[in-house]
Amino acid sequence: MTRFLLTLFIASLLIAALPAIAAFYRPDLLIAGFWPIFLFFFGITFIVCISVIIGQQKDAKLGVQVFMGATTIKLLACMTFALVYIKKMPLNGPLFILNFFYLYLCFTAFEIYTLLSNLRVQNKK
Numbered sequence: 001m002t003r004f005l006l007t008l009f010i011a012s013l014l015i016a017a018l019p020a021i022a023a024f025y026r027p028d029l030l031i032a033g034f035w036p037i038f039l040f041f042f043g044i045t046f047i048v049c050i051s052v053i054i055g056q057q058k059d060a061k062l063g064v065q066v067f068m069g070a071t072t073i074k075l076l077a078c079m080t081f082a083l084v085y086i087k088k089m090p091l092n093g094p095l096f097i098l099n100f101f102y103l104y105l106c107f108t109a110f111e112i113y114t115l116l117s118n119l120r121v122q123n124k125k
Contacts, residue, residue, distance in 0.1 A: 004050075031096050031099050
């Protein structure tokens with residue numbers, strides 16, 4: 001579990017590095033609420049990964065069901081978050097899509113990497 005937390009922290013720093021550099025040199029490339037969106041993705045990824053890891057530790061078949069459920073909930077939560085954000089904030093559409101999908105794809109890639117590496121460890125037992 002501590003390995004996962006350390007990996008999540010390092011991955012989050014790497015994901016945040018590019019937008020932080022962009023904010024310094026080209027602040028017009030980030031939408032106004034980029035960092036709250038970043039925190040949302042960090043939180044949802046943390047919840048999904050922890051729930052799947054715990055589900056896999058209890059039972060391999062339960063882990064698969066938890067993974068499918070958590071992925072569905074994550075997708076619905078992200079779509080709901082995007083809808084609420086679009087309705088509440090004035091924004092530049094293409095720039096919002098660029099920022100949102102950068103975060104979504106990076107955190108999803110981390111999630112898949114983490115869960116697959118955890119599954120490989122389980123298969124070796």
